[in-house]
Amino acid sequence: MQIALLGYGKMGKTIEKLAIERGHQIILTVDKGQNDFDISKADVAIDFSIPDAAVNNIITCLRNNVPVISGTTGWLEHYDEMVDLCNQKDGAFIYASNFSLGVNIFFELNTQLAKMMKQLSQYNVSMEEIHHTQKLDAPSGTAISLAEGIIENSNYTDWVLDAEEDEKIPIKAVRTPDVPGTHTVSYTSHVDTIDIKHTAHNRQGFALGAIIAAEWIIGKKGVFSMKDVLNIA
DSSP states (O other): OEEEEEOOSHHHHHHHHHHHHTTOEEEEEEOTTOOOOOOTTOSEEEEOOOHHHHHHHHHHHHHTTOOEEEOOOSOGGGHHHHHHHHHHTTOEEEEOSOOOHHHHHHHHHHHHHHHHHTTOTTOEEEEEEEEOTTOOSSSOHHHHHHHHHHHTTSSOOEEEESSOOTTEEEEEEEEOTTOOEEEEEEEEOSSOEEEEEEEESSSHHHHHHHHHHHHHHTTOOEEEOHHHHHTOO
């Protein structure tokens, strides 16, 4: 594949290294502040930019008939618009809050646990996410996805950041140097606590998952998720 990398920070450079090792070619890298670039020769684009750039990057790809994989978080108020544009242009688009294969298994464990805990009102759920200090959004997109998985399968109505409110899932966001990403979901009663936790050791898991998604989407049309890529029912 000929890949365009939209966002050339630490994640972009990790994707570049792994993609080349898998036999792909990087034909374009777009760094922060670059708004004018030619995407047309790419087979696929992988976007790990910043929230302010992501929407424009996705629009550019879809208007040029280039499938786009987006792992940038913090822009999801525009997600439905991007879905509509993808459908209008008969394009191909995958957004994931986290492309790590392990995290996507973790999402499924989280959903199943939420279903099991729904009737056990003595347990209160809470979440903590820990990331590096360069992460611009809080809570993380992964934490929001976890919260949404609980809300869809429980009596909780929403999530709240660094606070506690009735019927809302409290999410604590911690920023500390050199942490790729740790997410913990806890169900606590007065007698015990049940935790499920995912700890990323480095960025390679996120990068590899994005490349696998890019390989998978070639030749397809529509809006997909990592469930489609991994064939998770």
